[in-house]
Amino acid sequence: MKRKIAAIFAADIAGYSRLVAEDEEETLRRLASYREFIDDFIAKANGRIFNTAGDAVLAEFPSAVDAVRCAIDIQESLRTRNMAYPPSRQMSFRIGITIGDVVERDGDLLGDGVNIAARLEGLAEVGGICVSRAVHEQVANKLSVQFADIGAQEVKNIPTPVHAYMVAMRREDGTYSTPKVKKVAKAGSAPNWMWPLVVGVVSVVAIGVGGFLYFTKLETATGPSTAAATAPSSTVTPSPTPTMAAKSPMPMPTQNAAATPAPMPSPPTASSGKLPADAVPFIGERLRSYLANEYSAAGDYKAFALNIGGFSGSALNQPNEEAARNAALDQCQKRADAAQSPRRCELYAVGNNVVYTHGGPPMPPKPWVRHDTMTERAFVTKDFPMLRDQAKVRVENMYVPAAKSRSIALGPGGQYFMVLGASSVDETTRRSLESCGAIAGVACMIVAVDDVFVVPIPTLLRVTGFFHAASNSSIVADARDDVVRKLGEGMGWNAVAVGSAGRPGLGLKAADEQTAVNTALADCVKHDSDCHVIAIGPFTVGPTN
Template identity: 65%
Template structure:
């Protein structure tokens, strides 16, 4: 048996027995779909599922930060999926997380860490997350989320009260709910002094601190127009062009960082992510051919600097980081700079932000319309307000991209539409951790933006549980063959889809999809318009 410290994640479905009793077949089908979501997120964040039983999932993570980020993304994703069902049929998880000393035996984990995680899950609200004090201490300064201290809680079969915190979850309207504070445990007597638990939690935190991670691409980014002169010394910024306006915000804490670049990857200026085209040219001309010792550093917003011809590798590393950090501060962006390259080897641990396949923009007169900030889909009101004041007056070329969870990012003053699209998509993916979509270019929407129904996410045929499995391939093929006009998808109780392809307007697409669905199924409703999954307004 092997003993180790790990972040333990426990989840199960609230009211699962009732859901099964009401409709066993439908509940089991949805459980399989929802478990695919949770399993994918756990794997993405480096977790390992070590036990399952019915609707329950137990997983371990090497980092408390990644465990909490995973839990938040799971709850946000399932909240969106639940919007398609009435409250009585919604399937919501409770999640508990702790850091603890556990024993590994034949792949399974045993010990107090597992037991406490399960008890914290029982304390969590429906659709919520409850963490131990040890976890809170690890993540409080690394994740931009709010916590409510619910104090020491007495839980079953754990002799010492567990000090717990609730994670504030986002409501449907974009605001954050204040978790309900549970009744704290009664003070302990002399046989169980109160100081023991804080000491124990502190020791566990100190032991596990090595597994904490820095939150990558999580904060709001805003760069003001500013000219930075090029330096001809060996201590040179990687770009001399004016800094473009950039705005990015996340509606939810971002998912995991993109896959890491292999440590043996050779530096290629043309593939450096997020930076401007002009920066890439400077890197190709001045950094790539230079001899050692040299290094380049950058922020997750594209601010960058490099040094060449340094007396040592350590000097090159520190010089690049120092110059990059100065640039970030001068641009009022106190973001963390990290090394991207040392010599001609890429050492950047976060990898390339994921972007969708090209073409990123299709200009279609049937769907294109003037840009209106309040009509940007998926965003909260605060985000729409920021876009309304910042995007319309900004200089072309500009682009706005959004993520499936309500994240957004825009840039202006770029040298071309292609550069605006690339950097906007990379910046948005840096926040969300998944591919985003360009919805506006200059002063026009360049994707069909639904108004008859509410956009609730990106529409993906393969993962949509409403469509019958045997029909998915046909739906995907037919939609891919209709790149222009308004498309819509409707389904009924049996999952038989009705499609509208290349309609001239949104209402015609909705009516046609419903009409085709009712020929094959009953109780039909529209689930997609254009690239968006939709629900009731």
């Protein structure tokens, strides 16, 4: 046996027994599927699973940063995966993480570190993460993560309270949840001699209250109803928006891809009595035109609502502001529900004033599409990177037969969003990037427009994420700027290889994928050994199996 310090990760499924009781076969099948990609996440974050039991997973990591980053990736991927199921059948994990001294025996880990991680997992919210103070101190200044201090917690079989923190999880709209404060450690028990006194006081109070209620008439005041009494006199039908959003449960990219949400721009405000329609995200140009003209010109009371899937609702000439708010939200939500959109509607404007608090979604720099005849090829659903089979079936059934203009945006963690039947390529690419970015929390990439893949799609190796040379830890730091510069100089197929010392080899402006790969490997062996390809085109890549 040997002792060591490790970051311990404990996870299990909330309500697992109920899920099994309701449908054992389906639950076990989904558990196996979820475990497959959870295990993949853990392995890619340098973790090691040392014990499993039923729905529980115990893993060790060399650092708290790796453990917390992995936990966030798992929870965000699971959250989107669960959207395909009704709330009663969603399979959500709780995760606890601590740093502790553990004993390794035959590959298993034992000790207080393991026990505390399991207790922290029990404190976590459904779909949430709870960490010890030691983990918080290690991670707070290294990851863009928000925490809520829940204080000292008294947990089973641990003699002293454990000071714990909740990780604030990112919602679908890019904002962060506020973790609920758990019950703090209990104070010492009252001395036995106090109980008669307490009972006596409570009895006196109860008698007094009972007499007061008996002799006093209670009245309940009810205010006037404020429900909207009339339907909106003017409504808007958005341009055709048979959109589809999903998040593929593929392994999240390595730290080379953006893993934390980009700061959201401040929401626009109406400065001249007119709604700034050109800044409204997720919607088509016809609806923007309506907002700039008919809506802006209309008198109060009016409101406009939308969701990140592109559905909207508008109400004009209402009897009061609350009626306008309710009518716009109701119309938007009905449209979203009819299309089975999982995204909730929110108010964007009341009158001509923007009340939407999330700002604009993260967007990549322009141009959003760069056409290159050397790398473009016909769209084939089976070759779409980073999507599981279920998502590919949806793309095949919805995207392939849809009318132009259409596009699909892809996020670095396998998120995707498609906009179909838009009025122009500019509109479809803007909207798919906006919605995908809002879901992912980081800028997405246009992968397909109409019938064509508009970025190089690797087929020789498996796509694992987005490639960012400037932050890729596989490349030695003093060579990254040069790699960034050379990759940006031209079109065609590009590939990057690295060796054991992190020295890069490049294959640039090649006519085909194989040539780029061969050239990158040949260039790498001039400077390094044990070379392997890490990127093809805009993607990080790994072995096919």
